[in-house]
Amino acid sequence: MSERKYAYYPGCPSGTTAMEQDMSMKAVFEKLGIELEEVEDWNCCGASEVEDPEIVYALNARNLAIAEKQGLNIVTPCSICYYNLSRSNKALKGNEELRARVRSIDDSLAYNGGVEVKHVLDVLVNDIGIEALKQKVEKKVEAKVAPYYGCYIGRPPETAFDDPDAPGLMDRLVELVGAEVVPYNYTKTKCCGGPLMMTRQDIAFEMARKVLEGAKNAGADCIALACPLCGMMLDAKQPDIEEAFGIEIGMPVLYITQLLGLALGIDSGKLGLNKNIVDTKDIIGKVV
Amino acid sequence: MIKTWELEPNFKYEIMKEPGGEHLTSCFQCSTCTLGCPLTEIVPGYNPRKIIQMSLLGMRNEVLSNPDLWVCLICQTCTARCPQDVRIADLLGAIRRIAEREEEAGKLKIDSVRPRFDKAFMHQLEKYGRLYDFGLAKEYYTGREGSFFKGMMAMSKDYKAFGMRLFKKGKMGPKALFPEKVKDREVMKKIFEQMGAGKK
Ligand code: SF4
Ligand code: SF4
Numbered sequence: 001m002s003e004r005k006y007a008y009y010p011g012c013p014s015g016t017t018a019m020e021q022d023m024s025m026k027a028v029f030e031k032l033g034i035e036l037e038e039v040e041d042w043n044c045c046g047a048s049e050v051e052d053p054e055i056v057y058a059l060n061a062r063n064l065a066i067a068e069k070q071g072l073n074i075v076t077p078c079s080i081c082y083y084n085l086s087r088s089n090k091a092l093k094g095n096e097e098l099r100a101r102v103r104s105i106d107d108s109l110a111y112n113g114g115v116e117v118k119h120v121l122d123v124l125v126n127d128i129g130i131e132a133l134k135q136k137v138e139k140k141v142e143a144k145v146a147p148y149y150g151c152y153i154g155r156p157p158e159t160a161f162d163d164p165d166a167p168g169l170m171d172r173l174v175e176l177v178g179a180e181v182v183p184y185n186y187t188k189t190k191c192c193g194g195p196l197m198m199t200r201q202d203i204a205f206e207m208a209r210k211v212l213e214g215a216k217n218a219g220a221d222c223i224a225l226a227c228p229l230c231g232m233m234l235d236a237k238q239p240d241i242e243e244a245f246g247i248e249i250g251m252p253v254l255y256i257t258q259l260l261g262l263a264l265g266i267d268s269g270k271l272g273l274n275k276n277i278v279d280t281k282d283i284i285g286k287v288v
Numbered sequence: 289m290i291k292t293w294e295l296e297p298n299f300k301y302e303i304m305k306e307p308g309g310e311h312l313t314s315c316f317q318c319s320t321c322t323l324g325c326p327l328t329e330i331v332p333g334y335n336p337r338k339i340i341q342m343s344l345l346g347m348r349n350e351v352l353s354n355p356d357l358w359v360c361l362i363c364q365t366c367t368a369r370c371p372q373d374v375r376i377a378d379l380l381g382a383i384r385r386i387a388e389r390e391e392e393a394g395k396l397k398i399d400s401v402r403p404r405f406d407k408a409f410m411h412q413l414e415k416y417g418r419l420y421d422f423g424l425a426k427e428y429y430t431g432r433e434g435s436f437f438k439g440m441m442a443m444s445k446d447y448k449a450f451g452m453r454l455f456k457k458g459k460m461g462p463k464a465l466f467p468e469k470v471k472d473r474e475v476m477k478k479i480f481e482q483m484g485a486g487k488k
Contacts, residue, residue, distance in 0.1 A: 012418050012419035012468075013419075015461075015463030015464070015468065016421065016454075016459055016460075016461075016463055016464040017454065017459055019458075019459055041470050041471050041472070042470070043413070043417040043418060043470045043476065044412075044413050044417065044418045044419050046413070047409070047419065048362050049405070049406045049409035049410065050406075050409070050410055050413070051381045051384060051385060051406065052307065052381075052385060052483070052484045053307045053308055053378070053381075054307055054483045054484055055479060055480065055483045055484050057483075058479045058482075058483045059413070059476075059479060062475065062479075102483075105475070105478050105479060105482050105483070106474075106475045106478055106479075108472060108475050109475070109479075151361075151362075151363045151364055151365075152364070154368070155364040155365065155367065155368035156364040156367045156368055156375070156377070157367075157368055160368070164368045164369075189365075190326055190363075191326055191361045191363035191365075193361065195361050195362055195363075196359065196361060198405050198428065199358070199400065199401050199402040199405050200358075200359055200402075201446075203327070203330055203331065203359060203361075206330050207326065207330070207361070236450065236453065236454065237450070239449070239453065240449065240450065274457070275457050275458065275459065276457075277453055277454075277457060
């Protein structure tokens with residue numbers, strides 16, 4: 001294991017809708033002996049609602065500058081936070097004039113380009129490594145899993161850290177925990193619809209329905225994912241989607257850190273598995 | 289039919305000046321963006337390639353008043369596949385911002401609630417530095433429905449079941465009910481005041 005400590009950027013839903021993602025992230029890293037030190041007093045990355053790239057860069061210059069002071073690289077469990085932090089990092093590192101402009105707004109935005117930003121999937125598979133993780137695996141999760149990637153993991157190209165058409169980092173973690181990856185290529189990288197949830201619910205639901213039904217038709221016992229917005233759409237909104245289309249899905253949705261945590265022998269309560277909206281008992285029952 | 293006398297040839301430069309719009313003229317109209325876009329299965333006639341073509345031709349009014357601008361998911365599929373690095377997802381964002389400024393100036397009526405939602409979202413960041421779901425919902429629904437009371441009715445219709453579901457799972461604690469604030473909120477305000485297109 002190369003790095004022993006990261007600056008942890010939890011993202012806004014970490015205390016509310018995605019608290020189980022936050023809990024499982026912390027539990028897994030604790031078990032792996034890797035320290036997470038929260039980016040002190042972090043601010044929102046801008047999500048998908050702040051559309052002006054320059055405002056996104058300035059917002060994240062503050063987060064990056066704080067991590068730089070802490071002397072740590074950033075890890076985040078949210079795909080959108082990752083995208084915004086990472087593209088800001090690239091833009092600021094590569095553009096002296098932009099850095100100066102941002103710095104002139106406020107001293108707290110003075111960032112010197114000394115931080116790397118990583119998504120938790122990247123850290124688990126590429127920094128820590130499958131071999132090292134294997135040594136910590138205590139249990140097997142005998143479930144059929146649909147690994148769902150959504151956006152910002154394999155695209156856009158400048159911040160992607162996995163293959164755009166056939167991403168595989170999550171598949172490898174699913175295999176590692178002893179689960180079976182179901183054939184799921186068509187929907188694996190489709191958008192969950194999240195960005196339109198509040199403004200065009202009809203389209204958002206249609207997008208999410210495809211992802212959920214794709215997993216169901218592939219014979220999955222659960223979906224694994226790595227983004228709180230996807231989690232909200234596919235898990236928390238699942239009953240609404242069932243109602244809107246008059247269908248029954250009943251598909252448990254786990255954050256990848258929850259699934260990995262089960263294989264690492266961590267207690268399901270500590271992984272927040274009682275916080276997921278669709279009941280996860282059946283998956284917990286498959287841990288041997 | 290294109291009314292050639294109504295074309296605004298400078299429209300492409302206007303877009304290219306907007307952050308995200310820089311690569312517009314690289315497009316060679318191959319339609320890879322449209323063919324891979326997940327919205328084409330859901331929204332009849334949705335066609336980012338065509339929006340680009342119309343922008344290149346200078347069909348400013350048609351482009352800025354096109355309701356399809358507001359349904360893009362920013363999923364980046366088109367950007368990842370475009371052979372010409374046009375960066376369509378960012379480009380559509382650049383066009384949306386031009387449209388929003390036109391609306392603010394009273395020259396355009398946007399047929400979408402999305403600008404209102406995005407603005408309400410940004411207000412939360414300006415005020416608190418983090419997203420405050422209740423604050424966002426309150427501002428968005430009140431503005432959308434025209435009054436606080438109607439807004440709360442609409443919100444409760446959309447979110448009652450959802451809220452109860454979260455509550456039962458213990459996800460409606462103090463962190464959901466009260467805004468989480470960053471300590472240095474002055475800087476958030478300054479960012480929104482000083483950054484962004486046209487504020488150089
Ligand atoms: S994929 Fe790129 S080059 Fe092809 S039509 Fe779309 S924007 Fe133009
Ligand atoms: S970013 Fe927008 S236009 Fe591009 S593929 Fe996604 S939904 Fe379609």
